[in-house]
Amino acid sequence: MTMLIPALPSPAPTGAGIFSTRSHACDARHLLGLEGMPRDTLLALLEDAAHERAWLASGAPNRSDLAGCSVMLAFIEDSTRTRTSFEIAARRLGANALTFSAAASSLNKGETLLDTMKLFEAMGAQLLVLRHSMSGAAAYLARSMGATGVVNAGDGMHEHPTQGLLDLLTLQDAWGGEFRGRRLAIVGDVAHSRVARSAIAGLTTLGVSVTVCGPGTLMPADVEMLGCTVAPAVEDAMAGADAVMALRIQRERMEGGLLPSLVEYARVWGVTQERVALMKPEAVVMHPGPVNRGVELEASVADSPRSVILKQVANGVAVRCAVLKRCWSAWRDAA
Amino acid sequence: MSTLTLFKGVRHWKSGERITVAVEDGVIVPMPKRGHEHARVIEVAGAVLAPGLVDLHVHLREPGQSGKETIETGTRAAAAGGFTAVACMPNTVPVVDTPAWVEWVLHRAEGAAAARVYPIAAVTQGQKGEQLAPLQAMAKAGAVAFSDDGHPIASAAMMRRALEYARATGLPIVCHEEDPTLRADGVMNEGFTATRLGLRGIPNAAESVMCRRDADLAELTGARVHLAHVSTAQGFDALRDAKRRGVPVTGETCPHYWTLTDEAVGDYDTDAKMNPPLRSAEDRAACIAAIADGTIDCFATDHAPHTADEKARPFAEAPFGIVGLETALALTITHLVLPGHLTLARAIELWTDAPRRVFNLPEVDLEPGSTADLVLFDPDAQWAVEPELFFSKGRNTPFGGRTLHGRVLATMMGGRFTHLAPEIEFEHTLVLPAAETA
DSSP states (O other): OOOOOOOOOOSSOOSOOSSOOOHHHHOTTOBOOSTTOOHHHHHHHHHHHHHHHHHHHHTOOOOOTTTTOEEEEEESSOOSHHHHHHHHHHHHTTOEEEEEEGGGSGGGGTOOHHHHHHHHHHTTOOEEEEEESSTTHHHHHHHHSSSOEEEEEEETTTBOHHHHHHHHHHHHHHTTTOOTTOEEEEESOOTTOHHHHHHHHHHHHTTOEEEEEOOGGGSOTTGGGGTOEEOSSHHHHHTTOSEEEEOOOOTHHHHTTSOSOHHHHHHHHOBOHHHHTTSOTTOEEEOOSOOOBTTTBOHHHHTSTTBOHHHHHHHHHHHHHHHHHHHHHHHHHHO | OOOEEEEEEEEETTTOOEEEEEEETTEEEOOOSSOOSSEEEEOOTTOEEEEOEEEEEEOOOTTTOTTTOOHHHHHHHHHHTTEEEEEEOSOSSSOSOSHHHHHHHHHHHHHHOSSEEEEEEOSBGGGOSSSBOOHHHHHHHTOOEEEOTTSOOOOHHHHHHHHHHHGGGTOOEEEOOOOHHHHTTOOEESSHHHHHHTOOEEOHHHHHHHHHHHHHHHHHHOOOEEEOSOOSHHHHHHHHHHHHTTOSEEEEEOHHHHHOOGGGGTTTOGGGOOSSOOOOHHHHHHHHHHHHTTOOOEEOOOBOOOOHHHHTSOTTTSOOOBOOTTTHHHHHIIIIITTTSSOHHHHHHTTTHHHHHHTTOOOOOSSTTSBOOEEEEEEEEEEEOOGGGOSSSOOOOTTTTOEEEEEEEEEEETTEEEEEOTTOOOEEEOOOOHHHHO
16 A cells, blocks of 8 residues: 655635636626626616617618627527527628527537637637527636637526617617616516526616516526516516516427416416506517417517517617627727 | 554544554554554644544446546545545446446455445446346445435336345445436526526425335335435435334435535536535525434435536536545534534544444444554644645535635554645654553
8 A cells, every 4th residue: 555645735725716706797798697787787788779779770881890800600509580680780880790500510520519619719709699508608608718708699598688688678668768666577488588587687687676477387496586576377467567578488398298288378378458458558568589479479469559579679689789899899908 | 564553642533532542453452561663653632533434425437437536546535535435336337237347346446445445236237227236146246235326216116126125135225316307407406596597406306205205115125225415304304204213214415415505506616516406505404403413324425526528518518426525524524513513523423433334334443453444633724625636536526715624634544544644744663651652
């Protein structure tokens, strides 16, 4: 038996505590989520997005705010509206926008996500817009890569911060600019919804009350600790609300045994004309899309003047302009 | 040539009395009556001498996963943590599910191990939960228990047959209690942190329904069940209830369950990912209560090394498990003894006599005639956890950077030092008669 002699541990702690510092979350190169984003930052982004919206609508030529910036749009999970929206925003601001399609990629050849993304960094991409089915994927890359700014375009069931911002902008318009004292009802599959998590985080920071409701199988554990209240029925949630956000129901929820049928869901949780009438007269109806007509929303509600679904989509481009500018500016400051 | 070693003026782990213990030829001997030429003397003020610690639940990763750990590195880590014996889990590649593999582990340990290695063999072939492994033959080959750890036996009928068959060996079946359908694709504790991070949760009931099932099956069959790494308030209750009913069930828990909660996952920290997962503050309190009231029979680490690459994956893809051998004693002293939940003697018992009883391993004490499997430690010394200094190949610990109380100074197995802290100095001297050294 050999004598096993260790090096003496130094007396001072290394400083790497058990909780990560989340320094990357405060780094403006990245947009990983709306949780913890200060009120002032949220309002500044909304103000800038409102300016960009006016500019986008004016039909003015492309600008060069992002000249020299290569934006890699890495959509490892399928998306049409978010990817297109980011692409339009990036191009309108003069960035070099490239789309990475996972289906044809080396991700299928066993290369890790991180290794693949590092390739783009090596090729000179400064901003990475990531859509991934895994919660925490954006935070993971932000932590693991070098200088590249990471914009979360939806990570699993965690957050979808640009969706959250466009929802905030849409509500800001609908509510005449005042968030405080307002109440939003969120209906449906909160458990699997990154849209709901970003909306709850952003809205509660701005002083909005949020009520969630949905089938028990689609409510995450301890959801009220996110800062919202839980209503037992959709009528309770919508009564007197200033807006309702219906969440998309994925068909695989039926297969997973979480829902009996879409018909039952529509009957119990669907946002119908009758239920819309329970809200305040000026209250609006939102949906992140794509809508299952007749399921989350009655068709006539989706097409009614109360629906702001297409305004949400339009606001998406403006919000993404504001976000890309902020990240690019921080990237240059850090460089 | 035999060498006499003296632990001089150390404190007895149970009584706290100042004692001097002499070791020669691998066993504890009476204090010599006459002078002795080749004596090594260790004298550290305030140090406590105890039987070597025993860990009933480690993953040494051999055969097949030597990138994560080997029998050599894993037992070196054990020695550094004060352990002189470990029981290793069979979820290797291939699975230890034949007498030949049990013998292979023992043979491998003979040449390389810095601690006694007791193999735990699989309950079912390939840990698939379908067909019994040759339990009788593996018991003869040297297995000390059976377990499909990491792959809970889903079928209650299969579990019943396994217990009925294992009963003749007298060895316990060690159960990783987790209902596979309730766990589903969960990656951390179900609760606020999982909800906030958008990660799929594992509910407490995944553990407790299986604890209750297997307690009932132990009652039905009369065979012994040992509940591995119990983590939930409901799991502790199930164990408590089974004991109250006189069912032959024992249970262990691990340092991370009395130290941390699921908040430690923080921002997708994969070093806080293990299975069972870190639970809520209520579960942590229930863990400490179950330790204090005697529901828990012994401690174990569930030492589960992984490579840095594996742990650097995104949270959902990273493997479950943390290393534990080199922090176990200090976490026990820091989080159970110093806050007053346990006496030092009881805490040490849960790492020594208690696990030896559970697996029916040879007893060790500080009396002449006993095998010299010993640990000398300073319960008051503080040290900072630096994973890069671990003897284990695994650096996957959530305790990096923490300052803990309780430092292992020396570990001895069969009279030979398997670990020695660098500050320990031997005094080579002529030994005086007992009356003058005590």
